[in-house]
Amino acid sequence: MSGRLFVVGLxxxxxxxxxxxxxxxVAGARFFYGYKPYLDRxxxxxxxxxxxxxxxxxxxxxxxxxxxxxxxxxxxxxSGGDPGVFAMAAAVCEAIEAGPKAWRDIDIxxxxxxxxxxAVAARIGAPxxxxxxxxxxxxxxxxxxxxxxxxIAAAEAGFVIAxxxxxxxxxxxxxxxxxxxxxxxxxxxxxxxxxRAAGRTDERIEIFALGEANAEKAxxxxxxxxxxxxxxxxxxxxxxxxxxxxxxxxxx
Amino acid sequence: MSGRLFVVGLxxxxxxxxxxxxxxxVAGARFFYGYKPYLDRxxxxxxxxxxxxxxxxxxxxxxxxxxxxxxxxxxxxxSGGDPGVFAMAAAVCEAIEAGPKAWRDIDIxxxxxxxxxxAVAARIGAPxxxxxxxxxxxxxxxxxxxxxxxxIAAAEAGFVIAxxxxxxxxxxxxxxxxxxxxxxxxxxxxxxxxxRAAGRTDERIEIFALGEANAEKAxxxxxxxxxxxxxxxxxxxxxxxxxxxxxxxxxx
Numbered sequence: 001m002s003g004r005l006f007v008v009g010l011x012x013x014x015x016x017x018x019x020x021x022x023x024x025x026v027a028g029a030r031f032f033y034g035y036k037p038y039l040d041r042x043x044x045x046x047x048x049x050x051x052x053x054x055x056x057x058x059x060x061x062x063x064x065x066x067x068x069x070x071x072x073x074x075x076x077x078x079s080g081g082d083p084g085v086f087a088m089a090a091a092v093c094e095a096i097e098a099g100p101k102a103w104r105d106i107d108i109x110x111x112x113x114x115x116x117x118x119a120v121a122a123r124i125g126a127p128x129x130x131x132x133x134x135x136x137x138x139x140x141x142x143x144x145x146x147x148x149x150x151x152i153a154a155a156e157a158g159f160v161i162a163x164x165x166x167x168x169x170x171x172x173x174x175x176x177x178x179x180x181x182x183x184x185x186x187x188x189x190x191x192x193x194x195x196r197a198a199g200r201t202d203e204r205i206e207i208f209a210l211g212e213a214n215a216e217k218a219x220x221x222x223x224x225x226x227x228x229x230x231x232x233x234x235x236x237x238x239x240x241x242x243x244x245x246x247x248x249x250x251x252x
Numbered sequence: 253m254s255g256r257l258f259v260v261g262l263x264x265x266x267x268x269x270x271x272x273x274x275x276x277x278v279a280g281a282r283f284f285y286g287y288k289p290y291l292d293r294x295x296x297x298x299x300x301x302x303x304x305x306x307x308x309x310x311x312x313x314x315x316x317x318x319x320x321x322x323x324x325x326x327x328x329x330x331s332g333g334d335p336g337v338f339a340m341a342a343a344v345c346e347a348i349e350a351g352p353k354a355w356r357d358i359d360i361x362x363x364x365x366x367x368x369x370x371a372v373a374a375r376i377g378a379p380x381x382x383x384x385x386x387x388x389x390x391x392x393x394x395x396x397x398x399x400x401x402x403x404i405a406a407a408e409a410g411f412v413i414a415x416x417x418x419x420x421x422x423x424x425x426x427x428x429x430x431x432x433x434x435x436x437x438x439x440x441x442x443x444x445x446x447x448r449a450a451g452r453t454d455e456r457i458e459i460f461a462l463g464e465a466n467a468e469k470a471x472x473x474x475x476x477x478x479x480x481x482x483x484x485x486x487x488x489x490x491x492x493x494x495x496x497x498x499x500x501x502x503x504x
Binding site for chain 2: 084157
């Protein structure tokens with residue numbers, strides 16, 4: 001008897017940015033697995049159960065959810081943002097590949113969501129309006145030299161760069177080092193956006209020049225967007241500036 | 253008297269993937285500017301007016317919408333997917349920067365949405381589960397040699413690559429050329445996903461090996477995702493395979 005597993009993206013945190021598809025998945029599931037701050041966003045009924053786990057326990061959380069679904073239950077694994085971007089969808093796939101054959105019979109439905117970089121971009125203008133990339137700055141799961149190589153390749157090729165997982169208590173120096181490396185490739189005036197809690201009441205979106213960007217202003221809930229040479233700001237008097245990357249690029 | 257301009261992402265096409273924030277923006281606006289197929293998705297009241305324009309008229313559409321908002325009206329510019337990803341938000345910013353000073357006083361609200369690559373990824377597994385980039389394959393707005401340089405830089409650095417605007421009647425050869433270039437960098441067995449109309453009734457998601465990927469199978473509504481060397485498929489008998497990119501990467 002195989003059940004059903006939803007992997008649900010709850011969006012950046014504003015309830016108005018949760019899709020009806022995600023809300024329906026939440027209404028239909030009985031067991032909920034996730035990092036506690038994401039589970040805390042759910043308004044559940046008494047017959048629905050939360051099983052919280054720590055931020056760095058993605059694989060064991062996926063295994064627990066699959067085990068429960070394999071018993072025939074309807075289960076949801078929840079992520080902030082989009083579950084396919086540095087979140088639970090890949091962890092669930094990893095667990096299925098390494099797990100018992102029966103897990104391949106579970107109905108898996110992945111429900112996409114608005115990922116952090118899109119929410120931050122929308123609050124400031126259109127910094128992702130041209131080619132861009134998303135890099136997780138965590139070196140828990142890949143060597144730091146690969147992170148640096150990708151940052152430099154992306155900046156040299158003209159991509160705007162969105163950084164996920166920029167900093168944490170266990171990883172205090174990586175963002176500063178990333179800025180240092182990028183300063184060797186990009187002009188000091190390149191625009192950098194620190195976006196935190198986009199669309200929520202505690203939102204904080206700040207713009208810096210790369211030459212002055214201070215990693216200590218970010219925390220683990222910040223999405224950092226580093227512009228390309230083309231990214232620019234439109235001043236608007238008392239209103240906050242619009243930061244955008246033009247759609248077009250002349251010959252270089 | 254300055255009005256209000258919403259730049260709204262309607263998501264990939266499934267009404268269940270339109271956020272409540274986007275629905276509220278649509279309910280609140282009176283004039284709607286957009287490419288006709290996106291305007292056709294809206295269920296408007298008799299007092300709400302559609303002004304359709306062609307796919308390649310983004311800048312003049314943005315100018316028309318800003319002109320109307322500057323008259324004090326509440327206006328919405330609609331995009332499929334997310335308006336900040338190869339869509340109308342950057343065009344609106346460009347128009348504001350080049351336009352009359354009064355346009356800087358218009359209330360601009362950009363409403364993010366689920367962009368195509370996230371919707372396609374969700375339907376197949378988690379191909380964007382590790383570092384990735386998004387590249388528009390259109391050479392209308394940038395030189396083709398820049399596109400090629402970015403493709404190669406991204407593939408060599410290990411990014412998964414999502415291609416937007418892969419092909420059209422006016423741009424028939426670019427996707428085939430992109431595959432040809434990538435075959436020189438990536439193994440022939442690298443997984444390529446063609447995702448069309450993800451989450452809609454006419455959805456078509458297909459997986460190919462890069463060595464056999466045929467550009468003619470794509471059209472302008474297709475999002476093409478090219479895996480990295482790490483991207484893999486989990487076979488599931490009668491069910492469609494899950495394609496994902498593991499979160500972790502060993503030293504290289």
